[in-house]
Amino acid sequence: MQTVFVMKISKPRRKVILKRGTCAKDYFEYCKEVGCEVWEVLKNFPHGIFEPVCLWLPEKHVLSGTSVYVQGVEVSIDYCGEVPEGFEMIELPAADYLLFVGPPFPDEDYAEAIGNLRKAAEEFDPKRLGWEWDGENPKMQLEPLGKRGYIELWPVKRIGKGEAYGILSVDDGKDNC
Structure with a gap:
């Protein structure tokens, strides 16, 4: 996880x-x-x-x-x-974004870190936080630096009330026992 x-x-x-x-x-x-x-x-x-x-x-x-x-x-x-x-x-224009931050990773594992975060972002439903994806603004990717974790910003627009943060757990396919 x-x-x-x-x-x-x-x-x-x-x-x-x-x-x-x-x-x-x-x-x-x-x-x-x-x-x-x-x-x-x-x-x-x-x-x-x-x-x-x-x-x-x-x-x-x-x-x-x-x-x-x-x-x-x-x-x-x-x-x-x-x-x-x-x-x-x-x-x-001014815009709101959901900032997705993955855990730190060894630099050589950047492709896996990117894939795991994108999977989490794609499966995330912003409506549960009162937002929906905003196709009028760009999605952004920051430089994948292992020490800080991989980061992407996905544009959203407000559709209702909800919290503006959350924590996701995503199955990364590894046995974490």
């Missing part, structure tokens, strides 16, 4: 500086299309308000001939500075 922590967070209206691929749906496809150096550019961007993120863009932000999966860094809504060459800036 693996425990996944869930918490509702709110993000303000903001901009994202991002680099698009052509048809990538995940990290490995994205790196094949644009290269893996994009992450370093984003990590070193001095005006980010949070660490770099990978995003699965909603349809309204996917331009013709570009990928749903992108990498970017959030900046304040009033940022009007430079955008690195080959990148672009889009605006995102």
